Amino acid sequence: MPIVQVExxxxxxxAKKRLMVEKVTEAIVESLGVPADKVxxxxxxxxxxxxxKxxxxxxDQ
Amino acid sequence: MPIVQVExxxxxxxAKKRLMVEKVTEAIVESLGVPADKVxxxxxxxxxxxxxKxxxxxxDQ
Amino acid sequence: MPIVQVExxxxxxxAKKRLMVEKVTEAIVESLGVPADKVxxxxxxxxxxxxxKxxxxxxDQ
Amino acid sequence: MPIVQVExxxxxxxAKKRLMVEKVTEAIVESLGVPADKVxxxxxxxxxxxxxKxxxxxxDQ
Amino acid sequence: MPIVQVExxxxxxxAKKRLMVEKVTEAIVESLGVPADKVxxxxxxxxxxxxxKxxxxxxDQ
Amino acid sequence: MPIVQVExxxxxxxAKKRLMVEKVTEAIVESLGVPADKVxxxxxxxxxxxxxKxxxxxxDQ
Structure with a gap:
């Protein structure tokens, strides 16, 4: 059930967003042990x- | 004081958004017993x- | 896919929380026309x- | 480390946004005692x- | 209507939280020109x- | 500057949280090309x- 918000x-x-959601989903699956379709x-x-900041x-920076 | 965020x-x-906020406000009022003007x-x-997902x-889906 | 956050x-x-999530889910389903299992x-x-406030x-109030 | 979200x-x-982030950052620094570059x-x-509401x-209001 | 979330x-x-909400509310009022009771x-x-980080x-840091 | 919120x-x-933040940070760095200390x-x-759900x-499930 993890819900991830990325600002x-x-x-x-x-293409970068597509790669990001793939990699972040994998990171959550591997570390927390939840199935990908729950992310x-x-x-x-x-x-x-x-x-x-x-x-x-x-x-202005 | 409930603050509801809907993504x-x-x-x-x-028209759908208007109906949604009416119905969600009612749902909060009836279930939690708070006045509508606090929602x-x-x-x-x-x-x-x-x-x-x-x-x-x-x-891409 | 709606994701609702209630503060x-x-x-x-x-019992109130149980009732609240039932009613808010119904409100979203009826107004936006999404299936309940997506809420x-x-x-x-x-x-x-x-x-x-x-x-x-x-x-302090 | 404070992270402030303003809706x-x-x-x-x-110009108003620029002033707002200056003043809110100061308010956090003075009240919580954190350095500005952490805000x-x-x-x-x-x-x-x-x-x-x-x-x-x-x-509609 | 500004809604401010502070993590x-x-x-x-x-005492620090009390001071923080006073000062952040003032900062919003002065910069955006909204009345305090809307913050x-x-x-x-x-x-x-x-x-x-x-x-x-x-x-761990 | 990415800010990631994980519910x-x-x-x-x-140990799982420690692993999760390492892996999610890496995922963001590799996909978006931002330095780790900005995550x-x-x-x-x-x-x-x-x-x-x-x-x-x-x-209750």
Whole structure:
């Protein structure tokens, strides 16, 4: 039943997202011992206006 | 004070969203016994590129 | 595929949680037209120390 | 390590977002005593179709 | 309507949490121009077993 | 900057969590091409009373 949410800066290609969900699903299956069909992943793309570290937006860094 | 977040695949009409928030609010009020005006719902639309089950993106299924 | 997260103040009985997930699942099925077995709900219990409205913790209200 | 997620109605200018992340970061630093470079903020813009209070979407209020 | 979620390592006193929600609420009010009674904050305490940076749990660092 | 949140049923050992964050971090690094020290993972343990599929709590299945 693991549900994984991945927030990342926008701009990754579909090919990278496809690879990411394959690899993260495998990582969960191998480490937690749950079947792959129980692993759900939600991706959220953030714009650089919507992410801040140390009080500074990514678009200003 | 319940705060409900609903992640769903994009493409639902405004009419469906309107009905959904009415019905989910009622469901929370009736089951938990809180007043309707304390129930907040956030909807998040996911593209098919951003949802994966069993290591496969929804856009590839 | 809807994934529903419900944040609520702690202290609800198991019977209320059971009723809540039944009713919220029905509400999603009826409004969005998805099958019940695609509806996942995560409940998160908040202590009164961990919820604030208008700058005041629930335990101080 | 605090990670702050801010859901807000869309339409705020970049200048307001910039000010918000500065001020929220300061607020976390001063109250919790963590260094600013450990404070991460994610902003999520909601459309008025995607926010409901008391069973009514913001776009219908 | 801003809803703020703050994930932080467990162990902060009630006094620190109280100060944090006051200051974060003020920061939101001043930067976004929303009234204080529209600002909701949810705090989530993480144990050191439940937070990882660079592939290492906080309890192992 | 990816931030990964993993919701899973409680009861996994510390050793499993340690392995999981190592492997998920690697998966993100290899697929998205970001450095490991930019990858943050938050784990949330759910009790069986707090997870529902198809309208039924995990503790009732």
């Amino acid at each position: 990342m800066l926008e701009g990754h290609t579909l 759900t992943i939600i991706i959220r793309d953030m714009s650089k206006e919507n992410f801040s 140390a009080g500074k937006l990514a678009c | 769903m695949l994009e493409g639902h009409t405004l 907040t719902i956030i909807i998040r639309d996911m593209s098919k590129e951003n949802f994966s 069993a290591g496969k993106l929804a856009c | 609520m103040l702690e202290g609800h009985t198991l 996942t709900i995560i409940i998160r219990d908040m202590s009164k120390e961990n919820f604030s 208008a700058g005041k913790l629930a335990c | 807000m109605l869309e339409g705020h200018t970049l 991460t903020i994610i902003i999520r813009d909601m459309s008025k179709e995607n926010f409901s 008391a069973g009514k979407l913001a776009c | 932080m390592l467990e162990g902060h006193t009630l 909701t904050i949810i705090i989530r305490d993480m144990s050191k077993e439940n937070f990882s 660079a592939g290492k749990l906080a309890c | 899973m049923l409680e009861g996994h050992t510390l 943050t993972i938050i784990i949330r343990d759910m009790s069986k009373e707090n997870f529902s 198809a309208g039924k709590l995990a503790c």
